[in-house]
Amino acid sequence: MKKVYIHPLPVRIWHWINALGFLGMIGTGVQIRYLDLVQLIPFRTAVVLHNYIGFVLMANFFLWLGFYLFTDKITVYLPEMNPKKYFEDSWRQIKFYGYGIFLGEENPHHPTIYHKFNPLQIMMYQIIMLLMVPITFISGLLLWDIKRFSSLIELFGGVRVVDTVHVLMFVVFCGFLLMHLYLITLGHTRLAHIKAMLTGYEELHERDRR
Numbered sequence: 043m044k045k046v047y048i049h050p051l052p053v054r055i056w057h058w059i060n061a062l063g064f065l066g067m068i069g070t071g072v073q074i075r076y077l078d079l080v081q082l083i084p085f086r087t088a089v090v091l092h093n094y095i096g097f098v099l100m101a102n103f104f105l106w107l108g109f110y111l112f113t114d115k116i117t118v119y120l121p122e123m124n125p126k127k128y129f130e131d132s133w134r135q136i137k138f139y140g141y142g143i144f145l146g147e148e149n150p151h152h153p154t155i156y157h158k159f160n161p162l163q164i165m166m167y168q169i170i171m172l173l174m175v176p177i178t179f180i181s182g183l184l185l186w187d188i189k190r191f192s193s194l195i196e197l198f199g200g201v202r203v204v205d206t207v208h209v210l211m212f213v214v215f216c217g218f219l220l221m222h223l224y225l226i227t228l229g230h231t232r233l234a235h236i237k238a239m240l241t242g243y244e245e246l247h248e249r250d251r252r
């Protein structure tokens with residue numbers, strides 16, 4: 043067994059605040075949107091909590107972005123630039139997740155601090171962090187103060203459009219969370235990747251199924 047340091051402290055702090063915050067946003071968001079179906083906390087409390095957690099998450103996002111922009115760890119998010127190798131590596135990973143994992147095959151990707159993600163993780167995390175998260179933050183910010191941002195809201199097509207986009211992002215994040223939670227259980231034990239996100243160290247075994 044080998045121990046590899048792959049999650050630096052700022053990433054771990056960002057990640058757990060982010061994970062708790064998103065769960066809070068989903069919970070309070072459901073309460074706000076489906077008031078007639080769910081009555082767990084008062085509507086006003088849900089709105090206030092949703093706003094506060096939202097601002098914490100936006101500030102926290104810059105911890106993640108700043109860490110990667112201003113350190114050499116940015117390499118973990120840089121995709122392979124050789125198209126042939128990129129598609130070969132991606133296909134190998136798809137085959138692994140598709141059936142290799144069920145045959146007990148070894149994971150083709152071996153993480154290091156500078157290359158901790160396989161090509162599919164790079165793509166997925168980039169889409170989430172650089173597209174879905176910003177769209178959620180911007181649409182949420184506009185809805186937070188409709189009057190102040192009225193001209194911007196009109197530019198995007200009106201409150202209905204901005205609200206629909208925000209709710210669609212809720213659906214995207216629920217889907218992402220289901221997939222994320224499944225994939226993170228594929229370490230050499232069910233909790234291995236979660237332990238790594240807490241301690242920073244990933245334990246690599248011969249037949250590590252990451």
Ligand code: HEM
Pocket residue numbers: 049053057060061062064065163167170171175219222226235236237239
């Ligand atoms: C209870 C909820 C969550 C748990 C238990 C969890 C767990 C984990 C674990 C164990 C990892 C490391 C595995 C890996 O490197 O692929 C990870 C990475 C990551 N997670 Fe989560 N996660 C949760 C929620 C979220 C949410 C809500 C988001 C985004 C909105 C998110 C975004 C990410 C990203 C971007 C990474 C890669 C971080 C980096 O190293 O730059 N996670 N998560």
